[in-house]
Amino acid sequence: MKQFLSFVRKEFHHILRDRQTLLILLGMPIALIMIFGFALTTEVKNARFAVLDFSKDNATREITNEMETSRYFDLAAEIHGYNEIEDIFHKGKAKLILVFPPSFESQLQHVHNPQIQIIADASDPNVATTLTNYAGNIIMDFQNRYNQERKYPYTIQTRVRMLYNPQQKGTYSFVPGVISMILMLVCTMMTAITVVREKETGTMEVLLVSPVSPIKVIVAKAVPYLIISIINIISILLLSYFVLEVPIRGSLFLLMSESILFTITCLSFGLLISTATDSQMMAMFISLTGLFLPTIMLSGFLFPIENMPKALQVASNIFPARWFYQVVRAVMIKGLPLAAVWKETVILGGMAVMLLLASLKNFKTRLA
Known part of the structure; x- marks a missing residue:
């Protein structure tokens, strides 16, 4: 029994000395339960809406106030004409607009x-349907209270108009999210594994003493996955357009350019993971659990970011997939030009540069 306890104690010492394993065992479950607990909900809250009020009377103000004071909506703007509606949606200032005659x-x-x-x-379409139902219920509550105070049965009719996706096809939001997931999975995880494999087998040191510079070695490792990702992008877009009937309303060149930029960002992420780990299993675990799953949860693909607590909303900004998902949806579904997605493009470009520089510096420090 004493020998058995000594072996148990020795194993505890190994775990406590290995900070990466300790972080996985204790930190990862806490992080995942917090992310899934707060993000995993079909309820939509804190959605921004705008009002186009041609009446400006007590009834319209009361309905607007009830919308604003509910936990589902936040008043973002009051517009003054139909010509401002497209601009509000293009800039992402609101997801729903009320128009009072x-x-x-x-x-x-x-x-x-x-x-x-x-x-x-x-x-x-899922968010749009949920928000229109919320707005309809709030208007119905106002109508019921109004009828209780008066003799005649008053009826307020709501006319719903769905922009960009009148048929409310789920593929319109599914395709941009799938592009993000595939590129993140292929580029980040596979790049991290392929470099770590060289380190595990000892062949990386052989490559580094060759006439080729370390930077060229790393870039050469990433180029095949960049080409494979471009092929994946083309195949997804072809299937989306011809099979799933998802339109490409914006510039195809802009969409491909943004996808390649996101691919380079993911490749840089994979290179950084590869320089921070010494085993393929650890690289795969960090790529999947530490990056891939939170990216799905916090990119806005499955669940609206507005639903999440402020801390998770802030944390979502560090994941490239959030910005790329917004770009693909804006260019592919809404048909917006570069001027409408320049901020997301700059952020993705900055991430790609910082991650690539960090991975190259860490790589040279550890192996060169």
């Missing part, structure tokens, strides 16, 4: 049948 309260009192138009950004 002129003399809304007068129509409610005398005609008893006014209309409210609800315009939603349906590039994410």
